[in-house]
Amino acid sequence: MRLIRPQDAVLVLLFALMAAVSPTRDASEVALLFALALVQIAVPKLPLLSSTRGKIAWIVLQLALAYLLIGYTHGLVSNYFLILLLPVVSAATYLDVLGTLLFSLLACGAYLSFVLFVDFSRYSIGPDEIRVLVFRLVFLAIAANLVNTLAEALRVQSAKYRSVAEQLAEANRSLSEAEAAVRRSDRLAALGQLSAGLAHELRNPLGTIKASAEMLTKYVSAENEVAREVAGFISSEVDRTNTLVTRFLQFARPLKLRLAATDLAEVLDRAVAQLERGGPGYDVTVYKNYSPELRPFPFDAELMERVFYNLLLNAAQATSPQGAITVKTRAADDAAEIAVIDRGPGIDSKIMDQIFNPFFTTKPEGVGLGLAIVSKIVDEHGGKMGVESEPGKGSVFRVYLPIRRKT
Numbered sequence: 001m002r003l004i005r006p007q008d009a010v011l012v013l014l015f016a017l018m019a020a021v022s023p024t025r026d027a028s029e030v031a032l033l034f035a036l037a038l039v040q041i042a043v044p045k046l047p048l049l050s051s052t053r054g055k056i057a058w059i060v061l062q063l064a065l066a067y068l069l070i071g072y073t074h075g076l077v078s079n080y081f082l083i084l085l086l087p088v089v090s091a092a093t094y095l096d097v098l099g100t101l102l103f104s105l106l107a108c109g110a111y112l113s114f115v116l117f118v119d120f121s122r123y124s125i126g127p128d129e130i131r132v133l134v135f136r137l138v139f140l141a142i143a144a145n146l147v148n149t150l151a152e153a154l155r156v157q158s159a160k161y162r163s164v165a166e167q168l169a170e171a172n173r174s175l176s177e178a179e180a181a182v183r184r185s186d187r188l189a190a191l192g193q194l195s196a197g198l199a200h201e202l203r204n205p206l207g208t209i210k211a212s213a214e215m216l217t218k219y220v221s222a223e224n225e226v227a228r229e230v231a232g233f234i235s236s237e238v239d240r241t242n243t244l245v246t247r248f249l250q251f252a253r254p255l256k257l258r259l260a261a262t263d264l265a266e267v268l269d270r271a272v273a274q275l276e277r278g279g280p281g282y283d284v285t286v287y288k289n290y291s292p293e294l295r296p297f298p299f300d301a302e303l304m305e306r307v308f309y310n311l312l313l314n315a316a317q318a319t320s321p322q323g324a325i326t327v328k329t330r331a332a333d334d335a336a337e338i339a340v341i342d343r344g345p346g347i348d349s350k351i352m353d354q355i356f357n358p359f360f361t362t363k364p365e366g367v368g369l370g371l372a373i374v375s376k377i378v379d380e381h382g383g384k385m386g387v388e389s390e391p392g393k394g395s396v397f398r399v400y401l402p403i404r405r406k407t
Contacts, residue, residue: 008041024073032069039065040086055094059103063087067110075114081136084111088140092147100148108137181379202245210238255380259298264336264401265290267301268327271308275316283321286312289328294336297403303377304401310370311340311397317363318344318395331403335383338399347389355387 015037019030043049043058066086070078084107091103112133118125125133213234220227265288272286308327315325319342326341347355351362356375378385382402389395 011041012037026072028072029069032065032072036062036065036069036083036086049094052095055090056099059087059090059094062090063103063106063110066107070111071114071117075117076111076133081111084140085143088144089147092144093151095148097148097152100144104141104144107140111137111140181384202241206238206242206245210235210242213238255303255377257300257303257380259300261296261298262301263296264294264299264329264338267305268308268329268338271305271312272327274305274309275312284316284319285322285324287324287326289326291330293331294329294403297336297401299381299401300377304381307374307377307399308338308340310374311399314370315340315342315344315395315397318342320344332400334404335400335402338401340397341394343394346391346393347387347395348391349389352387352389356385 015033019025019033022029039058039061043061047054049055049058063084066080066083069083070080073080088100088104088107092100095103115125213231216231217228217235220231222228268288268290272288275286312325312327319325323343326339328339328341330337356371375385378399378401383400386398386400387395388398
C-alpha cells in the first residue's frame with residue numbers, strides 16, 4: 001500500500017482551507033480539524049482496518065471527533081454539521097447495510113443531542129428550524145444510503161474480478177501442467193523408440209555372446225580355471241545386460257491396459273508382500289492406512305502392482321534400517337489418491353522436476369527407468385503423480401487414479 005496518495009494531499013489542503021476560512025480560527029477548533037484529517041488519512045493505512053472491529057473503532061473515532069468539533073462550534077447552529085458525513089460515508093463504504101444504518105442513526109442521534117444544550121430561556125426552536133433540522137438528518141441518511149449502494153456494487157464487481165482472476169490463475173496452472181505433461185510424453189515417445197530399436201539390435205549379439213560363453217565353459221578343460229572364471233563373468237554380465245535390455249523394452253513397448261473393477265487395497269497388499277519378501281536388505285515396517293470409502297474401480301491390477309512396488313522399493317531404499325513407510329489411500333473428488341510416505345533424506349529441490357525423466361538416477365547402480373515406467377503406467381490410466389519432499393524429513397509420492405473412466 002502506498003503511504004502517501006494524491007488524494008491524501010488534496011484532503012489535507014481541504015481541511016487547511018476549512019481552518020483558514022473559519023470565522024474564529026480558534027486553536028482548539030483547528031486542532032480538532034487536523035485531528036480529523038489525521039484520522040481520515042493515517043488510520044486506513046494501518047493493519048487496524050483489516051478486521052471489522054478495527055473498521056468500527058475507526059468510524060467511532062471519526063464520529064467522536066466530529067461530535068466534539070460540532071459541539072465546540074455552537075452545536076445545532078455549527079457550520080460544521082456536514083462533518084458528520086465523514087463517519088457516515090466511512091461506514092457506508094466499509095460496512096454492510098445494517099452497519100451503515102446503525103452509524104447513520106448514531107450520527108443523527110449525536111446531532112440531535114445538541115438540542116439538550118439549548119438554553120430555551122433565551123432561544124426557541126420554531127417550525128422553520130425544525131424543518132431545517134429534519135432536512136439535515138435526512139440528508140445524512142440519503143448520503144449514507146447512496147454511498148453504501150455504490151460501495152456494495154463495487155464490492156460485488158471486485159468479487160467477480162477476483163473470481164475471474166482465480167479462474168485464470170487456475171487455468172494457467174493447468175495449462176502449465178498440461179504443457180509439461182506433453183513435453184514429457186514427447187520425450188518418452190522419442191526415447192521409447194530409441195530404446196526399442198537399441199534393445200532389439202542388442203538382443204542378437206547378446207545371444208551370440210551368451211552361447212559362446214557357454215561353449216567356452218563346456219570345452220575348456222577343468223584345469224584352466226582362469227578361462228572358466230572369465231567365461232562365467234561373460235555369462236553373468238550378459239544376463240545382467242539382457243535384464244537391462246528387457247527393462248528398455250518394457251519402457252518402450254506400448255501398454256495395453258486390461259481394465260477390471262479391482263479392490264485397490266488387495267493390490268497394495270500384494271505390492272507390500274512383494275517388498276517384504278525382498279530380503280533383509282529392506283528391514284522396514286510398512287504401515288497401512290486404507291480408506292474404507294474406496295470401492296473397487298477399473299484399473300489394470302498387474303501394472304498398478306508394479307507401480308506400487310516400485311514406489312515402495314524406492315521408499316525402502318531411502319529409509320534407514322528398522323524405519324517405517326506409510327501407505328495411505330483416500331477418495332479425492334473423482335479420483336483415488338494413493339500416498340507412499342517415507343522418512344528418508346528427501347529429494348533435493350534442484351532435481352525434483354527431473355526424477356520422472358528416463359535415465360535420470362541418483363543411485364550408483366540405477367538405470368533411471370523405474371519412475372519413468374511408473375509415470376508412464378499412471379499416465380496410461382488417465383491419472384497423474386505428485387511429489388512432496390523436504391530434505392532431511394522424507395518424501396511423499398502420490399498417485400491419483402480416476403475412479404470413473406471417461407468415455
